[in-house]
Amino acid sequence: MLELDHVTKDYVGPGETVHAVRDVSLSVEPGQFVVLLGPSGSGKSTLLLLAAGILHPESGCVRFDGQDVSHMKDNAAAIYRRRHLGFVFQHFNLMPGSAVDNVALPLRLESVRPPEARERAREMLGTVGLEKRAEHTADQLSGGERQRVAIARALAGSPRVVLADEPTGNLDSERGAQILKMLHDLCRERDIGVLMVTHDSRAIDFADRAYQMKDGQLSPINGSATEHTGMRS
Amino acid sequence: MAAPTLVDLYREADDPNHVINRPRPLPLRLLTNAPHLYRLRVRHQPLQELLALVGIAAGVALLFAVQVATSSITGSLEKLAHGVTGDASLEIAARGPSGMDQALVTKARALPEVAAAAPLIERRITIQGPRGKAPLTLVGVDQRLERIGGPLVRRFIAKRGNINSLGLYLTSETAAQIGVKAGDSLTIESGATKRSEILAGVLGSREIGDLTKSPVALAPLGQAQRIAQMSGHISRVLIKPAPGHKAQATAALSRLTSDHSDVRPSDSEVKLLGRAIQADQRSSVIFGALAVVIGLLFAYNAILLSMAFRRRFIGYLRLIGADRATVLATLVFEALLLGLVASFVGMVLGDLLLHVAFGSYPRYLSAGFTIGDQRFVTLQTVGIALAGGMMATGAALAIPAIELFRVHAGTGLRPVAARERPLTRRGFVAALLSGAFIAAAAGTIALLAPVLTPACIALVVVGVVVVVGPLTNAAFRLIRRATRRRSPAWLSLAVDELAGARRRMTAMALIAAGATFAIVAIGGARLDVQRGTTELNQRFFAGAELWIFRDGTDNAFMTERFDPAPTLTKLRKIEMVGAVDELHGVFEDLGGYRVLIAARPRILPTRIASRIVRGDVISANKRITAGDWIAVDDLIARRNGAGPGDWFALPTPTGIKRYRIAATITNFGWPSGAIAMNGRDFSRAWADDKVGALAVDLKAGADPTVARRQIQNALGFSSALNVVTPEQAIDERVAIGTQGMGRLRQVATLTLFAAVLAIVAAMFAAVWQQRAWLASLRAIGMVSRDLFKLLLTQTTLVVLLGGLIGLVFGVYSQLFASRWIEYSSGFHAPYKPALAFGLLTLAKAVALATLATAVPAFLASRVRPRVGEAVL
Structure with a gap:
């Protein structure tokens, strides 16, 4: 489904070139939970941006269902993200409106009429256990609730892959674990692939495959399910 | 009911007939999403939005108020002019304040090209009642105007069958202002004298609408001539030409008047006023426009203050798949909504400003025109204010919009604040040099092409x-x-x-x-x-040490003329009084402009010389003193393509006179321009023994305060003339002039x-x-x-x-x-x-x-x- 094939990305600065991602190959299949661990500056977020079609690789390519998305034009890449990807963030990135407004937003961008978008958003909030908090704004929700709203929002547009950027980074260990479990379960239920970058080593427990990322390069982590899921390198 | 599982939801999502999978046309999506996204953002930034709105609205309010105020000046005169002239499309206007022989009406009516002719007398007077004074224009008419006159005179004439039994009428607003009602006695100041008259009646708003705001008094022709001391004379003859014979009537009337009076369209007064306020209007609108630019700056800053959030917001939208059309639609929607709301609020505020601050017109104009207090809001005014508001909003949003339009989807992944690049020494020097260059360029352009000055500002x-x-x-x-x-x-x-x-x-x-x-x-x-x-x-x-003239804003240029003989007789009896000069001031219509003619026999040349724009001071002084040379307002000279040494034709009551230009001068504070000449030349051309003011020199050692009291006493209670010191006169004139x-x-x-x-x-x-x-x-x-x-x-x-x-x-x-x-x-x-x-x-x-x-x-x-x- 989502496939990064020998992807390289450099940042050229004054007097130096930073090799953010070096010849990385990786795939995320339906229902798979793939985790990338690594310190700050290791290239994890760059990898997510490449997967989302936001950055263009110097070499290699990113494919979705076999189609090259790494050199798509701007609007085409936007449509690719809208149709196939969902996003979960460390800082939740909730809009100033209510929970239901937040979850309905991707649907509205996808041409769903406002009443239907809100109805469906309410249903999505129900699946993450927040049906009674639908009209609350971000300020009125706890950290864990905010991240559940963010997950509902990521899934509202029926994505096939969720890209998660440090989703537990702002949560305590108990709520972090709940969120990881929720993502994992949802992934299983609907055959959605998840590509998560994180510092949180507990994520390995939920991962089908886990990698360590360092200086732009991937290496499999022993003990994860990597060996039997066909990592390409 | 239990919440559906995700599997249920995704099953629906896979169903092509499910409501969420039915695509809507792009324009419809943009139309519904743009307000929604705007609402989401504004909910987070209400103050920034309010600030932007306040900025634009403040600018629009000023522009709107200034425009309505200036358009109301001509609007009120137009209304009054139509209220008097009605169906008359031509007029013969007298040159000089003494008017012309009323026999001209009969001669004009006798012309085959003329269908109807009616006399009209107009004279600036001041009326006084228990509650105060009011300067206004006395309009005298007779039965002949009933056929062709406008609603004001028709309503007046319709009061009684015989116009001569009507007496003096005021509008209800003026009557209320000075505290009189029908049957009361009031005092009228005209020329040098005061007289008592009985108010015969009042014209209310039910009869003449908002013409009640026009500062006029109506009287039968004979009574008006008596009050104005213009026996047998009139100011204008209103003409209704025979159908299809307007051009022929104009030519015939010109022959009839032999160049001693002006034959012109009856709406000339409105055009003359329009030109008189052109400069005021232009500078007001330009400074109003500057206010809009400042409003734009406020709005721009408000948008700058909101940029950090906007970048993150749009970055997030781009990340989750919003295309550029959606971003653009949101920005356009914001510009339209903000512009419309701010313009509307601005116009409401502007209307409020008109009541509080801009309600009155510059009163010095009343010296030359009869202007009421009506307010005229035209579609054009609303359109300009709206366009100003929309353009200011568009301009304020344009630069931020370009930045926002380019926001990278990656900005949405990590919500970092907009990068604040530190100021480098190079950047600092570049900005300073650019600012200095722009300022210098603006200065140079303004110097070389003064007409481009507003753009330079x-x-x-x-x-x-x-x-x-x-x-x-x-x-x-x-x-x-x-x-x-x-x-x-x-x-x-x-x-x-x-x-x-x-x-x-x-x-x-x-x-x-x-x-x-x-x-x-x-x-x-x-x-x-x-x-x-x-x-x-x-x-x-x-x-001079003392000055004698009629006071009031309508006499700011000493154009209210009076017979000096009785006053001079009294002055001669006062020991302290030395020499007395006669000064003249009249308005004449010259080339479509109402021009101030000022004449003074003795001290004039040196005074004029100090205001010279073009020409040599000493020779101009000598030439004007000698006679047949005049000093002409530089604007008038430029309009006529003339300069020092050139001949200049001046229409006077005794015909067109030709003078040579000794120098060009500034305008004396009268916006349509002024012409200064020798008092002897003036008396010859205007054939008038009345004066606008007397300048009194005192004998050596005389105390001006004592002399002033003595002169005022000698003039007596019935005199409408005031005796003032130069300081008093300066204070009063500066107050009027800077209006x-x-x-x-x-x-x-x-x-x-x-x-x-x-x-x-x-x-x-x-x-x-x-x-x-x-x-x-x-x-x-x-x-x-x-x-x-x-x-x-x-x-x-x-x-x-x-x-x-x-x-x-x-x-x-x-x-x-x-x-x-x-x-x-x-x-x-x-x-x-x-x-x-x-x-x-x-x-x-x-x-x-x-x-x-x-x-x-x-x-x-x-x-x-x-x-x-x-x-x-």
Whole structure:
């Protein structure tokens, strides 16, 4: 489904070139939970941006269902993200409106009429256990609730892959674990692939495959399910 | 009912017939999403949006008020003119205040090209009742006007079958103003005398609509001639030509009058007024437009203040798949909505301003025209205000919109604040040089092509925008260096934060700079006009120790004429009185302009010489004294393509007279221009023994105060003449003369008001934007008191530094503004940098902004300690 094939990305600065991602190959299949661990500056977020079609690789390519998305034009890449990807963030990135407004937003961008978008958003909030908090704004929700709203929002547009950027980074260990479990379960239920970058080593427990990322390069982590899921390198 | 599982939901999602999978056309999606996305953003940034709205609305309010005020001047005269002239499309207008023989009416009517002719007398008078005085125009008519006259005279004539039994009528507003009703006695001042008349009746709004706001009195022709001391004479003959014979009638009437009177369309009065207020209108609209530019600046700053969030918001939308069309639609929707709402609010505020500040027209115009207090809001006025508001909003949003349109989807993945690049030395020097170059270019263009001056002032505004950020940032870095070692923590933090937050600091400093700039440029120019008017009057009135003329704003140019003989007889009997000069002032219509003709026999040449624009002072002085040479307003000379030495044809009651131009001069404060000539030449051409004023020299050692009292006593209670010292005359004339520029003061004051509002709103917005930082300062132990001081210090520093930059550029632009006023209106406006006025304005702005920030700063200083935030 989502496939990064020998992807390289450099940042050229004054007097130096930073090799953010070096010849990385990786795939995320339906229902798979793939985790990338690594310190700050290791290239994890760059990898997510490449997967989302936001950055263009110097070499290699990113494919979705076999189609090259790494050199798509701007609007085409936007449509690719809208149709196939969902996003979960460390800082939740909730809009100033209510929970239901937040979850309905991707649907509205996808041409769903406002009443239907809100109805469906309410249903999505129900699946993450927040049906009674639908009209609350971000300020009125706890950290864990905010991240559940963010997950509902990521899934509202029926994505096939969720890209998660440090989703537990702002949560305590108990709520972090709940969120990881929720993502994992949802992934299983609907055959959605998840590509998560994180510092949180507990994520390995939920991962089908886990990698360590360092200086732009991937290496499999022993003990994860990597060996039997066909990592390409 | 149990919530559906995700599997259920995704099953629906896979169903092509499910409602969420039915695609909608792109325009419809954009139409519904744009308001939704706008609402989401504004919910987070209501203050920034309000600030943008206040900025645009303030500018539109000023533009609208200025426009309505000026269009109402001509509108009210037009209404009155139509109320009198009705179906008459031509008129014969007398030259000179003595009028023309009324026998002309019968001769005109006898022409085969004329269907109807009716006489009309008009005379400026002052009426007095128990509640006060009112200057107005006495209109005398007879039965012949009933056929062709407008609604005002028809209603008047319809009061009785026989017009001669009607008596004097006032409009209900004038009657109420001076406190009289039908049957009461009132005093009329006309010429040098006062007389009592009985008020026969009042015309109310049910009869003449809002013509009740017109300052007129109506009387039968004979009674009006008696009051005006114009027995057998009339001011105008209104003509209704035979159908299809207007051109022939004009030619026949011209032959009939033999060039001793003007034959012209009956709406000429409106056109003459339109030209008289052209300069005032132009400068008012230009300064109103400047107010819109400043409003634009406020709105631009409001948008700058909101940019950090906007970038994250749009970055997020782009990340989750919003295409550029959606982003563009959201920005366009915002511009349209903000522009429309701000324009509407601006027009409502403008209407309020008209009631509070702009309600009256410049009263010196009443010396030459009869203007009422009606208000006229035309579609054109609304259209210009709306267009101004929409354009200002569009311009304010344009640059941020380009940046937002380019926001990278990656911005949405990591919600970092907009990158604030530190100011480099190169950037600083480049900005300073650019600002200096723009200012110098504007100065050069204004010098070479004065007609482009307004555009040059706008160019200087661009210069302000270019230098404010770098200059204030550099200043904050210097302050930071100076205060680093000894200052308390709150002060260091305040300065550090300002030095680091370039965009927000620039936005706030720009508001202060823009406001100070506008107020100093406009207010300084007004001070220059006031100084010019004072100088002119000082030179003029210093020529005698006492002056005798009828007082009142309608006699600002001493055009109310009186028979001097009785007064001269009385003066001769007073020991202290030495020489007495006769001065003349009349309005004549010349080439479509109502021009002031001023004549003085003895002292005139030296006085005129001091106001020379083109020509040699000494030779001009000699030539005018010798006669047959005149000094002509430079604007009039330019309009006629003439200069010193050229011949100039002047229409007078005794025919067209030709004089040579000795010099060109400034306009004496009358916007349509003035012509100065020798008193002997004037008396010959106007064949009139009346005067506008008497200038009295006292014998050596005579006390002016005692002499004044003696003369006033000698004139007696029944005299309408006033005896004044030069100081009194100067004060009165300066007050009247600067009224023309009164709107500049109002615009400057209101700009200050709008600026303070904008600064308050900006500080509210800025404090709101800083709440996370403030909460984290509280979290690390900063007490509320120090936080309060920190916020107040930031406001004071930003407004002070921004205001100083605005002051420097404002004083520079004042030079152009004054030159522009001189060039376009002929008013003398000698430039003197308004530094004291500017510093006072700056002090006011700093004090008001600091005071106004106290409330949000107090509230913000009590923020709950917190770390981090969860929303975009």
